[in-house]
Amino acid sequence: MTHDRTPCLEITAEALDRDPYPAFRALQEESSVGWVPELGMWLVAGYREVEAILRNSDDFVTGTPDSLIFDTFGEHMLTTEGAQHERFKSRFRGAFSPARIRASxxxxxxxxxxxxxDGIVGSGKAEFRKAYASRLPVLSILSLFDIPFEEEPKLRLWYDGFEQALSNFARREDVRARAHGYxxxxxxxxxxxIARVRAAPDDSLLSQVVNDRSDDRLDDAEVCRNASIVFFGGISTVEAVVLNCLYALCTHPDALSSVQRNTDLIPQAIEETLRWLSPVQSATRHVVRDFSLGESTFREGDIVNCMLGAANHDPRVFDEPTAYRLDRTNVRKHLGFALGPHFCLGSNLARLEAITAIRHILERCPDIRLSADHSTDVRGFEFRQPAALHLEWRV
Ligand code: HEM
Known part of the structure; x- marks a missing residue:
């Protein structure tokens, strides 16, 4: 039987936001692909099916001219495919290799x-999102572009405006206009x-892109548009992986004490966090032409949400997928950074920031635990993390 937008999922946006995993499991037990009428889009929950779509950029594309990401930022590496995508991404790739990220x-x-x-540890307690996790990626990205830290509040303001614009499904004109202004x-x-590094080239990321001498180098407008996705792609994602890892460890005391005893396990804890509680839960694609996958037929123009968080809980790939375990031998198969042509450009920087954060926090906050005075509410269907994370430790 072929499903053609047959509502095969009795599921609400609210349930997905609260806890999407039961719905993912139900879907995986069926065909792994389901049309959700309330969202007006397909959800794909099987690892194999997500992988097939993300590798197929002929039939499934990231940005159409009326998509919110294109409307906000225009043409850049996450709204283009094929040769143009490669032209944009290749200019930035070298600076994000593991060795270059480590060095720079x-x-x-x-x-x-x-x-x-330094501003937190003496108090013995803090709300870690506001005090640390939301700020570390902004400071890091400013350092990466060699831009002074004084710009942090402006960056934060712009970022919040962009976040609203990217979820402006009601197409409110004020939200759109504000984001365009930012x-x-x-x-x-x-x-x-750009003018600074053109006049005095240095070894920064921006200088390399701007002072590229190749025939099809990026013009200044292209540099700006791609810089926006590089800049803002690495903010709430890194914030979430730090918070999600702290949350995972604090709710799994055995894992926490293993990592406290042996900090070499921190990279494994980060990878398992990216699998167990994926900060980016979905990768959205637009269907270019009618396409059948298993028993489902997507129509031209349909929106397909590849649920990375679901694929990362697919029992056909990960044993006991709901368990947070530090001994998985195949954890690096997780799709937390997606895969295929749009695989995350910043994965090595994200790993460096997350490993550094967890190492420093465990070193400087002994006996860290969730605060007994606050509950922790993990939410989100496209991006998932605690809204706030109150922690306490011994001083
Ligand atoms: C733990 C942190 C991060 C996570 C979980 C994450 C996740 C992702 C995912 C899932 C995608 C693919 C989106 C899609 O296919 O639709 C992506 C793309 C991207 N990410 Fe990340 N990301 C993180 C950190 C970063 C950082 C630190 C940067 C930059 C400094 C960055 C820059 C980008 C860019 C530029 C793309 C677009 C790549 C392309 O279109 O080819 N990300 N990221």
Whole structure:
């Protein structure tokens, strides 16, 4: 039987936001693909099916001219496919290799993390999202572009405006206009730094992109548009992986004491967090032409949400998928950074920031635990993390 938008999922947006995993499991026990009428889109929950779609950029594309991401930021690496996508991404890829990130960002990330922790540790308790996790990625990304820390409040303001615009499904004109204003302000900032590194080239990421001598180098407008996705792709995602890892460890005391005893396990804890509680739960694609996958037929123009969080809980790939375990031998198969042509550009920086954060926090906050005075509410269907994370430790 072929499903053609047959509502095969009795599921609400509220239930997905609260806890999507039961719905994912139900879907995996059926065909792994389901049309959700309330969302007006397909959900894909099987690892194999998600992988097939993300690798197929002929039939499934990231951005159409009327998509919210295109409307907000225009044409850049996450709204293009094929040769144009590769042209954009290749200019940035070298600077994000593991070796280059280690060389350019290890010390800077350490310094940003210590600066933030110095202001927290003495109090013995803090709400970690506001005090640390939301700030570390902003400071890191400013360091990566060699932009002074004084710009942090502006970056935060712009970022919040962009986040609203990217979920502006009601297409409110005020939300859209505000985001466009912030994009223009961001471009003014980047153009200022483009002029700086053009006049005095250095070894920064921006200088490499701007001083590229190849025939099809990016013009300044293209640099600005791609810089926006590089800049803002690494903010709430890193915030979430730090919070999700702290939450995972604090709710799994055996894992926490293993990591406290042996900090070499921190990278494994980060990878298992990306699998168990994926910060980015979905990768959205638009269907270019009618396409059948198993028993389902997607129609041209349909929206297909590849649920990375569901694929990461697919029992056909991960044993006991709901368990948080540090001994998985195949944890690196997780799709927390997606895969295929749009695989996360910043994965090595994200790992560096997350490992540094967890190491410093465990070092400087002994006996860390969830605060007994606050409950922790983990929410989100496309991005998932605690809204706030109140922690306590021994001083
Ligand atoms: C734990 C943190 C992070 C997570 C979980 C994450 C996740 C993802 C995912 C799932 C995608 C693919 C989206 C899709 O296919 O629709 C992606 C793409 C991307 N990410 Fe990340 N990301 C993280 C950190 C970062 C950082 C730190 C940066 C940059 C500094 C970054 C920059 C990007 C860019 C530029 C893309 C688009 C790549 C392309 O279109 O080819 N991300 N990320």
């Amino acid at each position: 960002m290890e010390q800077k990330t350490e310094a940003c993390s210590r600066l933030l922790l 994009v223009s302000e961001f471009h003014v900032l980047i153009r200022h730094h």
